[in-house]
Amino acid sequence: MFSYYGSKSKIINYYPSPKYNRIIEPFAGSARYSLKYYENQCWINDLYSIIFDIWRWIQNATMSDLEKIPNLKKGDDLRNFDLESDLKKLLGFAVNYGSAFPVNLYTNWASKSHEIETLKKKLLKYIGKIKHWKITNYNYLDIPNEEATWFIDPPYQHGGYLYVENKIDYTELANWCLSRKGQIVVCENSKADWLPFTTLKRIQGQASTMTTEVIFTQ
Numbered sequence: 128m129f130s131y132y133g134s135k136s137k138i139i140n141y142y143p144s145p146k147y148n149r150i151i152e153p154f155a156g157s158a159r160y161s162l163k164y165y166e167n168q169c170w171i172n173d174l175y176s177i178i179f180d181i182w183r184w185i186q187n188a189t190m191s192d193l194e195k196i197p198n199l200k201k202g203d204d205l206r207n208f209d210l211e212s213d214l215k216k217l218l219g220f221a222v223n224y225g226s227a228f229p230v231n232l233y234t235n236w237a238s239k240s241h242e243i244e245t246l247k248k249k250l251l252k253y254i255g256k257i258k259h260w261k262i263t264n265y266n267y268l269d270i271p272n273e274e275a276t277w278f279i280d281p282p283y284q285h286g287g288y289l290y291v292e293n294k295i296d297y298t299e300l301a302n303w304c305l306s307r308k309g310q311i312v313v314c315e316n317s318k319a320d321w322l323p324f325t326t327l328k329r330i331q332g333q334a335s336t337m338t339t340e341v342i343f344t345q
């Protein structure tokens with residue numbers, strides 16, 4: 128939906144399909160897995176409050192909210208537009224490609240009209256269609272153990288420090304993953320050793336370096 132550091136947008140089609148109608152993404156970020164199966168009973172959760180605010184805004188947005196997103200022209204300054212604060216957070220991600228946090232409003236927004244148009248098109252596709260989702264702002268440890276497809280994409284063991292919320296005990300997380308009821312899909316990259324991961328796909332990471340995405344399923 129929006130650009131985010133660690134988003135699975137480029138490789139989402141390589142992950143197994145859900146076996147359960149209930150999908151739980153405890154580390155949702157831009158929630159690429161739930162979006163792919165948005166008609167399912169999705170529960171997205173993220174401890175980062177800005178991510179939570181953005182998803183609540185998207186869930187409740189109407190066509191008239193989308194019409195308020197300005198078509199920026201050269202010379203326009205977004206500070207002159209009266210926008211809701213949660214929408215500003217969403218726009219802040221849309222124009223800050225692949226970042227773990229939104230940019231503030233003191234950017235050269237006029238040069239970002241393409242990114243804002245792209246965001247609008249994506250919003251248009253999902254508007255009114257995710258009202259049935261559950262969206263929460265918990266620490267992952269506080270999510271009850273329901274039978275579901277668990278798509279678990281935590282901050283990487285090596286590299287996850289860029290997230291605003293990044294304090295993970297990986298031994299505790301491994302035990303928590305293994306105790307989930309239902310189908311488990313865990314994402315990491317090949318440097319991780321907290322579960323017996325296998326190779327999923329080699330992709331281009333940040334700064335043009337190649338990285339290998341790995342997976343653990345059960």
Ligand SMILES: C[S@@+](CC[C@H](N)C(=O)[O-])C[C@H]1O[C@@H](n2cnc3c(N)ncnc32)[C@H](O)[C@@H]1O
Nearest residue numbers: 133134135154156157159174175266267280292
């Ligand atoms: C790798 S990102 C998820 C990316 C997502 N799969 C996507 O496609 O955009 C990991 C997310 O975990 C969140 N997070 C970090 N610690 C957390 C915790 N203890 N509980 C819940 N979420 C947490 C971060 O805020 C971040 O959004």
